Amino acid sequence: MSRGAGGGLGYTVQWARSLVFSILLYAGMAVYGLVYLPWALASREGAVAACQGWCRYARWLARWCVGLRTEVRGTPPAGEVLIAAKHQSFLDIIMIYGSVPRGRFIMKKELTHAPILGWFARRIGCVPVDRGRRAQAVKRMVADVAAGRSDPGQLIIYPQGTRVAPGVPAPYKIGSGALYEAFGQPCVPVACNVGIFWPRRGVHRRPGTAVVEFLPEIPAGLPVMEFMARLEGEIETRSDALLAETGFPVRVAG
Template structure:
């Protein structure tokens, strides 16, 4: 790629980033009255923003996004490969009632924190995730909260394509506590929207919902199966996009 082409792509990527983050405020404010009255308003605001981001990526960057498999609609845990912010956008935008576990401090972020709470996200203190999950389940069973899809990232952080990190055992604790099916999700999005930096690349970013893992498996069996589902399929999606696979281990 010539220097001119690279510079033009970088500038478009910078414009894209500025527009999508700036759009959070007007979209959030537009949906605030509905969100105050109903969680549906907060979910609609988030889904609208996700659709806008995917549309602008295609128009401005030549970055198409494809969701494969069947996004779940019932009460399930969604355990996903995490390569960049794009997989969050694509997964959340594909499920009807997604929610995340988030740091309690984010509750105090203007507009964003309140929208996240209305979406059903679960704020937690450090080291008290189990208690937060139990409280959420009690609220759902008592009819004071809506059921939905809890989205988690079993490796705990964003990882560049080709980098492998252990699957954290806390994932099995959440799976046991929820006693719900777990839907694994593979992706290749980090090839086009990296975890750091501004530059976005054209192509087709894919997230794929895989067949659900039933509830009730012993923790070691569940963890082994989850990794065996997500990692090979993510590698296959990256290979499909032309990425040479040489997996690098990380602690």
């Protein structure tokens, strides 16, 4: 992506706005955390309300501060399902969580040590995963999720296991298939293009319209490998289409 019509000056101004945005974003996280803390200590509903409120604030702030609009397409699920999503930046976390009533993430264990974010993530029911040998990690993840299934909602997993830059291929890991098979729940794939505007690293945020799209549900009961192939095909195809809407060059089949 180029630095835009304003050249070097335009880029510098947008970078400065992005820096202000980042400061206000995390300051807002602290404010929401403190204001909602008494309720969150007393009830998990308070933690959910705090996180939902901060997600709304983050999306409003992005539009006001850096000209980044956010659009959610499709139908966010309200029932007890597995959500398997493309992960390009922190923005897709904000948009997905803010769109479902009772989301909880499969998350890296290291994030539980993050100030404010880590405590609230545990409080809303997120499941920390300690990365290790593949087979052991998958078994532990299934066991950890099973231990917390008394709290119904939408379990959100990133099948590629980490943030992946737009247009960069990365394998889909078996963890989402293991959860799909173990719990017998339908799965809602999610595509996005948010990494174009909010990259994995750095301060700069680009103006435009970032899209997260909830795709049609994949029913429960498919063989795992069939499910994995369908999941990857649907997410990658639709994510490429969303990238193409922005003019980003996408992969050509064959």
